[in-house]
Amino acid sequence: MKNPLDSLWGTVICGLILTLILHNVIAHALGG
Protein backbone atom coordinates (compact mmCIF):
# COMPACT_ATOMS: atom_id res chain seq x y z
CA MET A 1 0.00 0.00 0.00
CA LYS A 2 1.28 3.46 -0.91
CA ASN A 3 1.99 5.93 1.86
CA PRO A 4 -0.72 8.63 1.56
CA LEU A 5 1.83 11.24 2.72
CA ASP A 6 3.74 10.75 -0.55
CA SER A 7 0.89 12.57 -2.26
CA LEU A 8 -0.02 16.16 -1.44
CA TRP A 9 -3.74 15.45 -1.71
CA GLY A 10 -3.34 12.23 0.30
CA THR A 11 -1.77 14.38 3.02
CA VAL A 12 -4.64 16.89 2.94
CA ILE A 13 -7.28 14.13 3.03
CA CYS A 14 -5.52 12.46 6.00
CA GLY A 15 -5.52 15.84 7.76
CA LEU A 16 -9.25 16.29 7.13
CA ILE A 17 -10.03 12.77 8.39
CA LEU A 18 -7.92 13.35 11.52
CA THR A 19 -9.78 16.64 12.08
CA LEU A 20 -13.13 14.85 11.86
CA ILE A 21 -12.01 12.15 14.30
CA LEU A 22 -10.62 14.65 16.83
CA HIS A 23 -13.68 16.87 16.47
CA ASN A 24 -15.93 13.93 17.37
CA VAL A 25 -13.73 12.94 20.31
CA ILE A 26 -13.81 16.47 21.75
CA ALA A 27 -17.52 16.98 20.98
CA HIS A 28 -18.24 13.74 22.85
CA ALA A 29 -15.99 14.75 25.77
CA LEU A 30 -17.75 18.11 25.99
CA GLY A 31 -21.12 16.37 26.00
CA GLY A 32 -22.20 17.89 22.68
Add this chain to the structure above:
Amino acid sequence: MDWVPAISRWIHFMAGVMWIGLLYYFNFVNVAAAKAAAADGTGAGISKHVVPRALFWFRWGAVVTWLAGASLLSRHFLDAFLFLNKAYYPIGIGAWLGTIMLFNVWVLIWPNQKKILGMVQATDEEKNKARRVGFLASRTNTMLSIPMLYFMAAGGHSALFFG
Protein backbone atom coordinates in the same frame (compact mmCIF):
# COMPACT_ATOMS: atom_id res chain seq x y z
CA MET B 1 -6.10 46.49 27.88
CA ASP B 2 -4.31 43.46 29.25
CA TRP B 3 -0.99 43.86 27.45
CA VAL B 4 0.71 40.49 27.94
CA PRO B 5 -2.08 38.24 26.57
CA ALA B 6 -2.90 40.77 23.84
CA ILE B 7 0.69 41.04 22.62
CA SER B 8 1.18 37.26 23.04
CA ARG B 9 -1.88 36.58 20.88
CA TRP B 10 -0.67 39.02 18.20
CA ILE B 11 2.84 37.51 18.14
CA HIS B 12 1.37 33.97 18.18
CA PHE B 13 -0.61 34.80 15.02
CA MET B 14 2.27 36.52 13.19
CA ALA B 15 4.85 33.84 13.98
CA GLY B 16 2.26 31.12 13.25
CA VAL B 17 1.63 32.58 9.80
CA MET B 18 5.40 32.65 9.22
CA TRP B 19 5.80 29.03 10.35
CA ILE B 20 2.79 27.41 8.72
CA GLY B 21 3.07 29.66 5.64
CA LEU B 22 6.60 28.39 5.04
CA LEU B 23 5.50 24.80 5.80
CA TYR B 24 2.85 25.14 3.08
CA TYR B 25 5.39 26.78 0.77
CA PHE B 26 7.69 23.76 1.20
CA ASN B 27 4.90 21.22 0.65
CA PHE B 28 2.61 22.90 -1.87
CA VAL B 29 5.32 24.66 -3.93
CA ASN B 30 8.91 23.67 -3.26
CA VAL B 31 8.66 19.85 -3.45
CA ALA B 32 7.28 20.00 -7.00
CA ALA B 33 9.49 22.98 -7.96
CA ALA B 34 12.69 21.26 -6.74
CA LYS B 35 11.77 18.09 -8.66
CA ALA B 36 11.15 20.05 -11.87
CA ALA B 37 14.32 22.11 -11.35
CA ALA B 38 16.43 18.98 -10.76
CA ALA B 39 15.09 17.56 -14.03
CA ASP B 40 16.23 20.57 -16.07
CA GLY B 41 19.41 21.25 -14.05
CA THR B 42 18.30 24.54 -12.47
CA GLY B 43 17.85 23.32 -8.89
CA ALA B 44 21.14 24.62 -7.45
CA GLY B 45 19.79 28.13 -6.90
CA ILE B 46 16.81 26.86 -4.92
CA SER B 47 18.87 24.67 -2.58
CA LYS B 48 21.64 27.27 -2.21
CA HIS B 49 19.73 30.54 -1.92
CA VAL B 50 16.06 29.83 -1.14
CA VAL B 51 15.80 26.76 1.11
CA PRO B 52 18.37 27.81 3.78
CA ARG B 53 16.68 31.21 4.20
CA ALA B 54 13.20 29.68 4.25
CA LEU B 55 14.35 27.08 6.82
CA PHE B 56 15.77 29.81 9.09
CA TRP B 57 12.45 31.68 9.33
CA PHE B 58 10.54 28.35 9.42
CA ARG B 59 12.32 26.85 12.44
CA TRP B 60 12.52 30.07 14.47
CA GLY B 61 8.94 30.93 13.54
CA ALA B 62 8.00 27.59 15.08
CA VAL B 63 9.80 28.43 18.34
CA VAL B 64 8.29 31.91 18.63
CA THR B 65 4.81 30.54 17.83
CA TRP B 66 5.08 27.94 20.60
CA LEU B 67 6.49 30.37 23.18
CA ALA B 68 3.84 33.01 22.42
CA GLY B 69 1.18 30.28 22.65
CA ALA B 70 2.54 29.15 26.03
CA SER B 71 2.53 32.77 27.22
CA LEU B 72 -1.04 33.12 25.99
CA LEU B 73 -2.13 30.06 27.98
CA SER B 74 -0.10 31.30 31.00
CA ARG B 75 -1.76 29.97 34.18
CA HIS B 76 -4.04 27.73 32.09
CA PHE B 77 -1.05 25.96 30.46
CA LEU B 78 -1.65 22.75 32.44
CA ASP B 79 -5.43 23.01 32.01
CA ALA B 80 -4.82 22.78 28.26
CA PHE B 81 -1.97 20.25 28.10
CA LEU B 82 -3.32 17.92 30.79
CA PHE B 83 -7.00 18.39 29.84
CA LEU B 84 -7.86 19.44 33.40
CA ASN B 85 -10.64 21.85 32.40
CA LYS B 86 -13.27 21.21 29.73
CA ALA B 87 -13.11 24.80 28.51
CA TYR B 88 -9.50 24.11 27.48
CA TYR B 89 -10.09 20.78 25.69
CA PRO B 90 -10.13 22.26 22.15
CA ILE B 91 -7.06 24.45 22.66
CA GLY B 92 -5.40 21.51 24.44
CA ILE B 93 -5.67 19.43 21.27
CA GLY B 94 -4.33 22.36 19.22
CA ALA B 95 -1.48 22.89 21.69
CA TRP B 96 -0.49 19.21 21.63
CA LEU B 97 -0.56 19.09 17.82
CA GLY B 98 1.55 22.27 17.69
CA THR B 99 4.01 20.79 20.17
CA ILE B 100 4.38 17.59 18.14
CA MET B 101 4.94 19.75 15.05
CA LEU B 102 7.61 21.82 16.85
CA PHE B 103 9.34 18.56 17.82
CA ASN B 104 9.23 17.41 14.17
CA VAL B 105 10.77 20.70 13.02
CA TRP B 106 13.75 20.63 15.38
CA VAL B 107 14.34 16.88 15.79
CA LEU B 108 13.47 15.49 12.35
CA ILE B 109 13.26 18.21 9.68
CA TRP B 110 16.12 20.58 10.52
CA PRO B 111 18.85 17.99 11.35
CA ASN B 112 18.02 16.08 8.16
CA GLN B 113 17.90 19.25 6.05
CA LYS B 114 21.39 20.12 7.29
CA LYS B 115 22.62 16.83 5.81
CA ILE B 116 20.74 17.37 2.54
CA LEU B 117 22.06 20.94 2.14
CA GLY B 118 25.65 19.89 2.97
CA MET B 119 25.82 21.91 6.19
CA VAL B 120 26.99 18.75 8.00
CA GLN B 121 28.99 15.83 6.63
CA ALA B 122 26.91 12.95 5.25
CA THR B 123 27.42 10.12 2.80
CA ASP B 124 25.13 9.80 -0.24
CA GLU B 125 23.30 6.97 1.53
CA GLU B 126 22.81 9.13 4.64
CA LYS B 127 21.59 12.01 2.45
CA ASN B 128 19.03 9.77 0.75
CA LYS B 129 17.75 8.58 4.13
CA ALA B 130 17.70 12.20 5.37
CA ARG B 131 15.61 13.23 2.34
CA ARG B 132 13.01 10.56 3.09
CA VAL B 133 12.81 11.22 6.84
CA GLY B 134 12.74 15.01 6.37
CA PHE B 135 10.09 14.73 3.64
CA LEU B 136 7.81 12.49 5.72
CA ALA B 137 8.21 14.70 8.81
CA SER B 138 7.32 17.75 6.73
CA ARG B 139 4.29 15.98 5.22
CA THR B 140 3.26 14.80 8.71
CA ASN B 141 3.36 18.41 9.89
CA THR B 142 1.25 19.49 6.90
CA MET B 143 -1.29 16.80 7.81
CA LEU B 144 -1.26 17.78 11.52
CA SER B 145 -1.57 21.49 10.69
CA ILE B 146 -5.13 20.88 9.41
CA PRO B 147 -6.62 19.73 12.75
CA MET B 148 -4.19 22.01 14.64
CA LEU B 149 -5.61 25.12 12.90
CA TYR B 150 -9.16 23.81 13.37
CA PHE B 151 -8.65 23.52 17.12
CA MET B 152 -6.84 26.85 17.33
CA ALA B 153 -9.89 28.41 15.66
CA ALA B 154 -12.17 26.49 18.03
CA GLY B 155 -10.29 27.63 21.15
CA GLY B 156 -12.51 30.23 22.81
CA HIS B 157 -15.34 29.52 20.34
CA SER B 158 -16.54 26.15 21.66
CA ALA B 159 -20.22 27.03 21.21
CA LEU B 160 -19.64 27.69 17.51
CA PHE B 161 -17.66 24.50 16.89
CA PHE B 162 -19.11 22.06 19.43
CA GLY B 163 -22.41 23.62 20.52
